[in-house]
Amino acid sequence: MHARFRFLLYVLIAWLGACAHPAPDWQHGAHRALHRHIDAYFAGNPGVAAYEWEQAQAQIARSGDVEWHIQAELLRCAALVASLDGADCPGVKTALQDATPAQRAYWAYLRGAWNEMDPALLPSHHRSIVAGAVAQAGSTNVAVQEALRAIEDPLARLVAAGVLFPQHRLPPESIALLVDTASHQGWRRPLLAWLHVQQDMAHGDAAMQARVQRRIDLVLRQAPANRNAPL
Known part of the structure; x- marks a missing residue:
């Protein structure tokens, strides 16, 4: 199974509990639509993303x-957080x-309200992020960077980074890892977000800023068509 779908499967199935019987059609339909929603959102195609979200909601309903x-x-x-688009998320509210309780803990984790959650209720890779960030305690430490690198699933890694960044808990040394993670998956939206962070952090290094800008220009050169629905 492709790595980028493992996190989706975990989020949608592991917390709900495994079932001995085959999943009903509505679950398959919702799962496929959610896959397509995330793909379209990360590709920078909001029309398709909105359409697939409506399809997923219809199946669940x-x-x-x-x-x-x-x-x-x-x-x-989580997809918004991975792309540094904030975590307002009115649908969750x-x-x-x-x-x-596990869902409440994950919601608190996504918005950085760690004092409102029990880390034990989080998926293991996010527990390690919290533990690393707490150990870091405001000083430069490799704990968070190692915890990020240890997360094999690319979406989960970007989500963790998106949680840490607004809290100023993300080591600058990790930015290149996040750019590479989004780039390898071809995830245009999060790639651009982390490239802009990389460029901002390169202040004082004109050559590095120019190099990142050329990469940003390359990503922007072929913007996806904003279709309202898939063909």
């Missing part, structure tokens, strides 16, 4: 499954009263 609904909202929010 067939069942009235609140856990799946909240899990999908958390996944959508609306449904939070019916969330499980």
Whole structure:
């Protein structure tokens, strides 16, 4: 299975519990639509992303499954965080009263409200991020960088970095890793976000800033068509 889908499967299935019976059609439909939503969002194609999100919501609504609904909202929010688009995520807020403790912990993690969560309820790779950041305690430390590098799933790695960055807990040495992670996946939106961070951090180094700008220009050269729905 492709690495970029492992995190999606974890978020959508692991917390909901494994089932001995084959998944019903609505789950398959929702899962596929969510895949396509994330792909389109990361590609910078908001029209397709919005269409696929509506399809996923329609499939989940067939069942009235609140856990799946909240899990999908958390996944959508995580994609925003990975792209440094913020974590306002009104859909999560609306449904939070019916969330499980694990879902509440993940929501607190995404918005940096770590004092409101039990880290033990997070997926293991995010627990290691929290532990590394706490150990860092405001000083330069390799704990967070090592924890980021240890996350094999590219989406989970970018989400963790997107959580750390606004808290000023992300080591500058990690930015190149995040750029490479987004670049390797061909994820245009998060790539541009982390390239701009890399460029900002290169202040005083005109050659580095120019090199990053050339890469940004290359990414922007072929913007995807903004279709409203897939062909």
